[in-house]
Amino acid sequence: MSSALLPASAVHPPHEPALLSQYRHVRAATEAMVADLTDADATVQSMDDASPAKWHLAHTTWFFEEFVLTARIPDYEPVDPQYRYLFNSYYESVGARHPRPRRGLLSRPSLDEILAYREAVDETMLGLLTTAQTDAEAALIELGLNHEQQHQELLLTDILHLFAQNPLKPAFAPELLAPVIADPRPAPEWIRFAGGVVAIGHDGDGFAFDCEGPRHNVLLQPYQLCSHPVTNHQWFEFIEDGAYRTAGLWLSDGWRWVCEHGIEAPLYWEEREGTWWQMSLRGMQPVDPDSPVTHISFYEADAFARWAERRLPTEAEWEHAVRNLPATGNFVEGRVLRPLPDRQNTAGVLRQMFGDVWEWTASPFQPYPGFRPGAGAVGEYNGKFMCSQMVLRGGSCVTPESHIRASYRNFFYPHQRWQFTGLRLADDA
Amino acid sequence: MSSALLPASAVHPPHEPALLSQYRHVRAATEAMVADLTDADATVQSMDDASPAKWHLAHTTWFFEEFVLTARIPDYEPVDPQYRYLFNSYYESVGARHPRPRRGLLSRPSLDEILAYREAVDETMLGLLTTAQTDAEAALIELGLNHEQQHQELLLTDILHLFAQNPLKPAFAPELLAPVIADPRPAPEWIRFAGGVVAIGHDGDGFAFDCEGPRHNVLLQPYQLCSHPVTNHQWFEFIEDGAYRTAGLWLSDGWRWVCEHGIEAPLYWEEREGTWWQMSLRGMQPVDPDSPVTHISFYEADAFARWAERRLPTEAEWEHAVRNLPATGNFVEGRVLRPLPDRQNTAGVLRQMFGDVWEWTASPFQPYPGFRPGAGAVGEYNGKFMCSQMVLRGGSCVTPESHIRASYRNFFYPHQRWQFTGLRLADDA
Amino acid sequence: MSSALLPASAVHPPHEPALLSQYRHVRAATEAMVADLTDADATVQSMDDASPAKWHLAHTTWFFEEFVLTARIPDYEPVDPQYRYLFNSYYESVGARHPRPRRGLLSRPSLDEILAYREAVDETMLGLLTTAQTDAEAALIELGLNHEQQHQELLLTDILHLFAQNPLKPAFAPELLAPVIADPRPAPEWIRFAGGVVAIGHDGDGFAFDCEGPRHNVLLQPYQLCSHPVTNHQWFEFIEDGAYRTAGLWLSDGWRWVCEHGIEAPLYWEEREGTWWQMSLRGMQPVDPDSPVTHISFYEADAFARWAERRLPTEAEWEHAVRNLPATGNFVEGRVLRPLPDRQNTAGVLRQMFGDVWEWTASPFQPYPGFRPGAGAVGEYNGKFMCSQMVLRGGSCVTPESHIRASYRNFFYPHQRWQFTGLRLADDA
Amino acid sequence: MSSALLPASAVHPPHEPALLSQYRHVRAATEAMVADLTDADATVQSMDDASPAKWHLAHTTWFFEEFVLTARIPDYEPVDPQYRYLFNSYYESVGARHPRPRRGLLSRPSLDEILAYREAVDETMLGLLTTAQTDAEAALIELGLNHEQQHQELLLTDILHLFAQNPLKPAFAPELLAPVIADPRPAPEWIRFAGGVVAIGHDGDGFAFDCEGPRHNVLLQPYQLCSHPVTNHQWFEFIEDGAYRTAGLWLSDGWRWVCEHGIEAPLYWEEREGTWWQMSLRGMQPVDPDSPVTHISFYEADAFARWAERRLPTEAEWEHAVRNLPATGNFVEGRVLRPLPDRQNTAGVLRQMFGDVWEWTASPFQPYPGFRPGAGAVGEYNGKFMCSQMVLRGGSCVTPESHIRASYRNFFYPHQRWQFTGLRLADDA
Numbered sequence A, B, C, D: 001m002s003s004a005l006l007p008a009s010a011v012h013p014p015h016e017p018a019l020l021s022q023y024r025h026v027r028a029a030t031e032a033m034v035a036d037l038t039d040a041d042a043t044v045q046s047m048d049d050a051s052p053a054k055w056h057l058a059h060t061t062w063f064f065e066e067f068v069l070t071a072r073i074p075d076y077e078p079v080d081p082q083y084r085y086l087f088n089s090y091y092e093s094v095g096a097r098h099p100r101p102r103r104g105l106l107s108r109p110s111l112d113e114i115l116a117y118r119e120a121v122d123e124t125m126l127g128l129l130t131t132a133q134t135d136a137e138a139a140l141i142e143l144g145l146n147h148e149q150q151h152q153e154l155l156l157t158d159i160l161h162l163f164a165q166n167p168l169k170p171a172f173a174p175e176l177l178a179p180v181i182a183d184p185r186p187a188p189e190w191i192r193f194a195g196g197v198v199a200i201g202h203d204g205d206g207f208a209f210d211c212e213g214p215r216h217n218v219l220l221q222p223y224q225l226c227s228h229p230v231t232n233h234q235w236f237e238f239i240e241d242g243a244y245r246t247a248g249l250w251l252s253d254g255w256r257w258v259c260e261h262g263i264e265a266p267l268y269w270e271e272r273e274g275t276w277w278q279m280s281l282r283g284m285q286p287v288d289p290d291s292p293v294t295h296i297s298f299y300e301a302d303a304f305a306r307w308a309e310r311r312l313p314t315e316a317e318w319e320h321a322v323r324n325l326p327a328t329g330n331f332v333e334g335r336v337l338r339p340l341p342d343r344q345n346t347a348g349v350l351r352q353m354f355g356d357v358w359e360w361t362a363s364p365f366q367p368y369p370g371f372r373p374g375a376g377a378v379g380e381y382n383g384k385f386m387c388s389q390m391v392l393r394g395g396s397c398v399t400p401e402s403h404i405r406a407s408y409r410n411f412f413y414p415h416q417r418w419q420f421t422g423l424r425l426a427d428d429a
Helices: A018-033 A053-072 A100-105 A111-129 A135-165 A232-240 A252-261 A298-307 A315-324 B018-033 B053-072 B100-105 B111-129 B135-165 B232-240 B252-261 B298-307 B315-324 C018-033 C053-072 C100-105 C111-129 C135-165 C232-240 C252-261 C298-307 C315-324 D018-033 D053-072 D100-105 D111-129 D135-165 D232-240 D252-261 D298-307 D315-324
Strands: A190-193 A196-200 A216-220 A223-226 A269-272 A275-280 A283-286 A327-329 A350-354 A358-364 A390-393 A410-412 A426-428 B190-193 B196-200 B216-220 B223-226 B269-272 B275-280 B283-286 B327-329 B350-354 B358-364 B390-393 B410-412 B426-428 C190-193 C196-200 C216-220 C223-226 C269-272 C275-280 C283-286 C327-329 C350-354 C358-364 C390-393 C410-412 C426-428 D190-193 D196-200 D216-220 D223-226 D269-272 D275-280 D283-286 D327-329 D350-354 D358-364 D390-393 D410-412 D426-428
Touching: A018 A053, A018 A111, A018 A135, A053 A111, A053 A135, A100 D135, A135 A275, A135 D100, A190 A315, A196 A315, A216 A315, A216 B216, A223 A315, A232 A298, A252 A298, A298 A358, A315 A350, A315 A358, A315 A390, B018 B053, B018 B111, B018 B135, B053 B111, B053 B135, B100 C135, B135 B275, B135 C100, B190 B315, B196 B315, B216 B315, B223 B315, B232 B298, B252 B298, B298 B358, B315 B350, B315 B358, B315 B390, C018 C053, C018 C111, C018 C135, C053 C111, C053 C135, C135 C275, C190 C315, C196 C315, C216 C315, C216 D216, C223 C315, C232 C298, C252 C298, C298 C358, C315 C350, C315 C358, C315 C390, D018 D053, D018 D111, D018 D135, D053 D111, D053 D135, D135 D275, D190 D315, D196 D315, D216 D315, D223 D315, D232 D298, D252 D298, D298 D358, D315 D350, D315 D358, D315 D390
Parallel strands: A327 A350, B327 B350, C327 C350, D327 D350
Antiparallel strands: A190 A223, A196 A216, A223 A426, A269 A275, A275 A283, A358 A390, A390 A410, B190 B223, B196 B216, B223 B426, B269 B275, B275 B283, B358 B390, B390 B410, C190 C223, C196 C216, C223 C426, C269 C275, C275 C283, C358 C390, C390 C410, D190 D223, D196 D216, D223 D426, D269 D275, D275 D283, D358 D390, D390 D410
């Protein structure tokens, strides 16, 4: 990724409305990401779970065209009527759509045509953003921008997956973009929480996705949380102890998954003459022992916790902890990809809670009490996925900064691991 | 099923130890179930999820041989050393086992040989049961008997599945064995609960599976529960309203399941000239509008609740309700299969909570706070399945009576529906 | 298989019509085969390619009911109207049928009911056979009997496949039923044929299937044929030379098949402490080095020939050879299963051409010039299979004696090997 | 495809060696084909049977590098050592290779890098071609050029398949490139041949693939061949007569294929408001009734012949006919893609035998008598595919002109139809 990724300024010009400025910023950040991708890189779909970069670019644009422009502008003429079919993701109420596993067959439209599509929609959007919006409109646009930021992260993890399939192991970006080292020698400590009836969920300040609320009380037993995420060094021990061959450490589904796929290490790990290497956005790199382990499935996270004679935290435990203690992480100004400079080295601090790796929790993704999805197509945003997926918390090294917050609920199926996924241990107190 | 299913007496003779008496009773009940099955009926496996009746007969026996006799009797000679391999279900710590999808290839040993195997093990077990047991031994034997009762229910649902595949639609038993009509015209009412911090989980009185504890507090919001399970009549309306073709009513996973499998009605339903028929243990029967709907997946239960603009109860809501109000159902003396005679007809009563259909809840099957699986192989009993399955509560028309209790947690994957599964609506209060 | 397999007499009583006598004989032979099978043995389907014994018993009966009785007798009342659906194999023109992969789900009707079905149809058939038949009727009945004999062979190979899946490795028959040893030390010699324009195909004397004609001329180049089929001893050498790991010996399709299925030896072979054992109708037996190799696919036969720097014969070469030289084999009086006593030991004799193993040829199963399938449903008998299958010649140790003839064309897909299949080498002269 | 496809001159300059000239010409023709493809177009693999254009460009180059340069030049330094792995197709003796179904995951190397790879190899090859070659070397180079021409045809059919998957239905070339109309109203006549012992196979004049020989005699019965291939108009009648729903017209394998894939028309056909359209290299076009039908499987060709109460010709009949009568077709000077201007309109002429559509024959692809594959890796060229595939004769509208000859044997599996495949009827005389 070139330095062009950094927009000249993330600060909106004097008098420019905040939403307009945010719109410019988010859209530019997405385009900066693909600056070094070829048309071919942006076209191929490396597995059903992943999407081509081109598709991410177009789908996030379709979102604005479908939900904002078509709704707002009478007789709106779509940039290309076929894009409505091609770039709908999963909105059943919008209509038929190109099947997900066939997204990689679209060598046309080209990357340039998609960028022109973005430009055309941006022009209309920017015009609209200089006028007044109703609250509902503004909310939809804000949702669209947060949606686009989620796709920014997916775009990067999908490109990593694609490049990892290539025997040439190309590097996406020569620097950065990996969970960084917290401390040269992390010395984890256990931090205790008294539990009780505590409130979790979005508290109403700033943007949040619908699934982050309603804010509500839960009853927690006393518990403790580890100050650091699990590191690659700890994972070496897990492997060396034969954990991937010990049925008793695994959930039944997990053990079947290990056996059927011959799992022996985190995704992208490869042993070369006794040393572990890992495919990354920087290409093949030796696995750094002090970094948080990443690209593990929920099954692996759960087995590790059992092996360590601990457990995973629930999402309520995680959120309560981070709301009540100082926490560090890689959230940064300006953009996502730089490590936090001012690491504190004090005891009693939760380290690397944000912006390193998504942390698997023990919690299935379920509606909070009183949850009601929104009306219309955007009601499909989160609610319909509340089954068989597990919640992750915290945010990874490729998560946009503004998505780093205590109430954020990410979710994936237990076997998926192409995201930057890791874990932090918890235990009863 | 012949009347031989009814053991001459379920009451243990004077002076016979209770456990010995219980052993006789449970083992005889299993054998009574297969009295009218042919060797072929007992051999075929109709899908990977199901097991042959012969396998249920043998595996429940293997449980006693493996966990009780081999452990207790020095130099115990197994009845047949190959059975250790053939009839292990999923106990990784016991060793290799015959693969589950190949259970139906075992035309040998015959049903008679399996019954002889049971007799041989029973003889040794009965001898052992006349002597004193340690508490741990007694607990293991009690676990084995409860285990066998779970397989009694599976045996019946697996036979139903097998017979349903046969175009001849054979009847297993000419009478009984279906969720019975609660009231000729059920008039459901909504019953409110105040919520608050309430205790759920097994309270220590009598047998329970490990996953039913530890008893612990949870915080409930005020809620309401319907007095009756959803009936077939209500399901007709759901179908007629086009719900199986309305994407917006379904979870994303559920909609994919509906489309891939062409789901249009509950399992075993068949439309013949405008009337719905249903394969049952009594053969093909017209669907009775006043009976609880059954053989539905979690996806269908969830979609129904959304269509009805309600929701499913959590397992804690369900358990709290049943602990605090009079409840009726089909639990009976002597054996499982007779309806409760003394139905009350008062308001404020939860009807058909037990012994009609298993009720899908909104709760994923997760460990209760502080749950630790037992040591050794029996620790694999429940804990390793705590992922991607949903809890069902209440018990069905083929559930053994002694498994009917407030804390019982049954669990299946969201798409499974060959058990007697139904639902009851809940809502916020 | 009990000695009941041997009907008291294969000679028809004085004055009994030959076809009636043949009917009695063939039908009794089929039933004798299942005398030692349990209901369960006769019910299970061990793979899609195989059928349950019960199904073979019923389908061969259905053939007479459908094609003879229904056609001949006005208002014929079928024994059970549902059997028309259950026991049709592949006759599209007869109508819908129970799907092949679901044949093993029919625990009902029981083996006894199927035997009663046979008895009922036999009674009507025997009545009909005492009256005069038109030539067309007689031809259909003769076809039905030859059809049943083909199923006799399939019944035995399907049972072998089923028993081979069972870890208990049950024996079907304590004696016989394997390709026997020709000579304690077979000394194969090469026999030369001049080729030229030669006639092949059925010459009109006695019964033949439609695909055995029309008789026609083909032009053969000079060639030679080995006097003996390839033995297990030769196959040991093939294995020891690493042939199963040498891509260059295999057809492209064959190599893919080897890799995908991890093929390392003929079907049913198992290495135990350095010795090869083979599942057989007599149970597990050491592999006899002097017997013809069997249970190999066309891919393996072809690879062996390439390894031996020879080739497989075409079916025309095979047939021309056997029509022009003395040939020996296991065809016997009275029934199929005894070895030919009077083996000749002279040079220039083709040994074990008949009744040991089916010999894969180099010829795809294609219509002979001028071939026209019969009218009506029986026209589906062979013609529609003339694609992607290879011809085998000679007959195996479980082939009924009357199917042993020079023009007989058996056919299977190149990967199939659950029949008694072997090979004989050929070469250009 | 741009007009750049036409090299300035196909005639080699004075004094330039013929092979060198041929090399320039063939290589330039391949590159001209991709002139209008984007990097993305050239990267995507639309099904396992197809390969990306980039892969065709690289693999044909790898052929020269692997079999000519590495063999000839001591210490030859490959352009990129990883290409040996990436661009081997199926040569087991050369070593491991990138799995075929993953060819479409290689967004890198880019199209430009592949073109540079071609240039680098060409430079060395052209140097080598100005020096003297041994006969063996010259033969290998000629094989490489014919190999590349085969890939030219595959490249076009693979691009057509890719573009057909795209809802935008892009056109590859605005003109040409379809089987052209023979006559506005073709009036097919039947042409009789006496048969007898005739010679077929390559007669030694000019290049041929190994499988085209040895030339040998075959015995043909009297037969007749239709003067024209089957047209789209005839196919309309086949469809309208319900042939795709009539089991009795199909081979057993073919009927299963029809049912499993819901086949209702040739590949790429689509009905829009009562009119048939067809995706082509020119984009979506109405189906022209007078053109030969194309993109049909062997199963469809065979079913059509049965429906027409005729049959397909054997490859020997086809070759004998074309060697003994005037034949027309689209072979042209200069390049492949222009129709033959001087169509004759005389009776007794076999029309459109060459260069319109590949014609399915009734012949499985088998070795001719005496066939021996070459030594070394190139021996894998054809021989190992001689199983389960059917021979096609004649050449299509995208077949390079120099591949148009009487002895040429193309071959595909019976279900494949993404090539330009059609049929011509034959019958017994």
